[in-house]
Amino acid sequence: MAGASAAGQDGPGQPRTTPERTSEFRKDMGPWANFxxxxxxxSPVVSTYTLFGTALAEGGPPMIWAFVLAGAGQFLVALVFGEVVAQYPIAGGVYPWARRLWGKRWAWMTGWVYMWxxxxxxxxxxxxxxxxxxILFGFDPTVHTTVLCTVVLILVAIVINYAGTRVLSWAAVIGFGAELIGALVVGIYLLATHRHHNLGVIFDTYGTEGNGSYLPVFLAAAIIGFYQYYGFEACGDTAEEVAHPGKVIPKAMRRTIYVGGAAATFTCLTLLLSVADYQAVLSGEDTDPVVKVLYDAMGETGARLVMAVVLISFLSCTVSLQAAAGRLIYAYGRDEMIVGHQFLRKFAHARAVPGYALLVAAVIPALIAFASLLSTDALTKIVSFAILGIYASFQMVVLAALRARLKGWKPSGEFTLGRWGLLVNFGALAYGIFAIINxxxxxTPEVAWYDNYVVLLCGAVVLGTGLLYMVITxxxxxxxxxxxxxxxxxRRGAHARD
Known part of the structure; x- marks a missing residue:
C-alpha cells in the first residue's frame, strides 16, 4: 500500500500511522484545494438543481428540512472518517480504511460497493x-440529447483529470467559485427581485400528505438531502497528494459539511421563495421549476448566463468524482485486488495520475448513461442507486470502526474524538442504517414489482456479483x-510473525 510519507517512526507499542511504501503521487494539493x-x-448547486423539482413535487416546501436531517447524520460520519484518515492517510478512501480497520475481505467488498x-x-x-x-446551447432537452450531453461532459472531465493534480486542484477551486456564485449571488438576486413567499412557507405542506401523515411524504422527498451530503470523503481519497494529511483532511471534511450544507440549504430556500405557483409543480404541470424561476427572474440572457455557471458546477463535480473513483480503482490495482491490476496500478509519472484507473472511471459511467435509455424515470433511479451504494460503503467503514473500537482500537492520528468517539460512532451507524432503509x-405499489424495487435489486446484484467474484478469484x-x-x-500477532 503506498502512502503519504515514509518519514518518522511510531513509538513503542503504537500503531503505524503511515503506510509502508513510498507514494507515487506528488503532494501538489494544498489545504484549500483539498477542501x-x-x-x-x-456540490450544493448540483444536488439542489438536479432534485429540487422532484423533492418539491413529492413533499412540498417543507422538504427543505431534509438538508438539516441529512447534514446532522452525515456530520457524524465525517467525524468518524476524520479519525480514520488522520491515522491512515492512504489514497483510495474507504477501501484502505476498511482494510486497516477490519481486514482484507471486508475491505474488498467495501471498495467494490463504493466503486460502483x-x-x-x-x-x-x-x-x-x-x-x-x-438550454444553454438552445436545443430541445430530449432523453437522447441528455444522454449524449452526459457522455460529452464525462469526456471533458477525464481530459481535465489526465492533466494532473495541479490542474485538478485548479478545476476544484474554479468549481468552488462557480458553486458560490450559483448559490449565493443567484440566491441573493432571487430574494431581492423575485421573492413570492415568506419564510412561513417552509412549514406549509400544501396538502401533499393527503389524508395521512406527512412523515412518509417527507421521507420520500428527503432524497434531496441524502443526495447532498456526500463528497466530503473525496478529501481523504487524495490523502497522498496533500501535505500534513492527518491535520488537513479531517478539517477539510468538516468544512465541506459546514459550508456545503449551508450553501445547499440557502440555494434551496431561495428557490422555494421564488416559485410563483406551487400548485403547478405539485400537479406536474411545471416539471422544471428551477428553469422557470430563472427565466422569469432574469430573462433569457440572464438565465443562460446562470446556466453557464451551473454547468461549471456540474463539470467540476464530475471531475472530482472521477478523481475519487480513479484513485480508488488505482488503490485496488496497486494491491492486486482486482482483475486487470497489472494495468490499473500503472502510473503516469509525467502527470502523476493513475491513467488506466481514470479511464475506467470514464468508460463505465458513459456505458451506464447509454443503458439508462432502457428505463423510465432514469434520473431518479440512477440517483437513488448512487445514494444507496455510497451510504452502504460509508456504513461498512463506520461499522468497521465501531468493531475496531470495541476490540481495543484507540485512534492515534492528529485528529481524534477522545471519549466521544464511541457515542459518535454509534450515532453515525444508526443514521446510516435509517437512511439506507428509507x-x-x-x-410506488402501482408499478411493476421489479420497477418498484429496482434500486434494491441493483444493490443486490452489485453485492452478489462482488461476493461471487471474491470467492472465485x-x-x-x-x-x-x-x-x-x-x-x-x-497488530501484536503480525509483529510476532515478523
Missing part, C-alpha cells in the same frame, strides 16, 4: 447537467498491504 475538491464533489456507487454517481451528476446544457423503501488475498492492524491483538 474545494470535497466541496465541488458535494462512484461510477453511477458520475453518471447521475453528468446526466443531471443534460437539460441545462440543452432509500430502499418501495413507494481470491484477489482480496493477494496484496501485501497491512490489514486489520488497527486492532491491537491483530
Amino acid at each position: 474545494a475538491l470535497g466541496f465541488t464533489y458535494l 456507487a462512484l461510477l453511477v454517481t458520475i453518471t447521475s451528476v453528468a446526466y443531471g447537467a443534460g437539460p441545462y446544457i440543452a 432509500i430502499c423503501w418501495a413507494r 481470491h484477489h482480496y488475498g493477494r496484496g501485501e498491504a497491512p490489514a486489520g492492524d488497527a486492532i491491537p491483538e491483530r
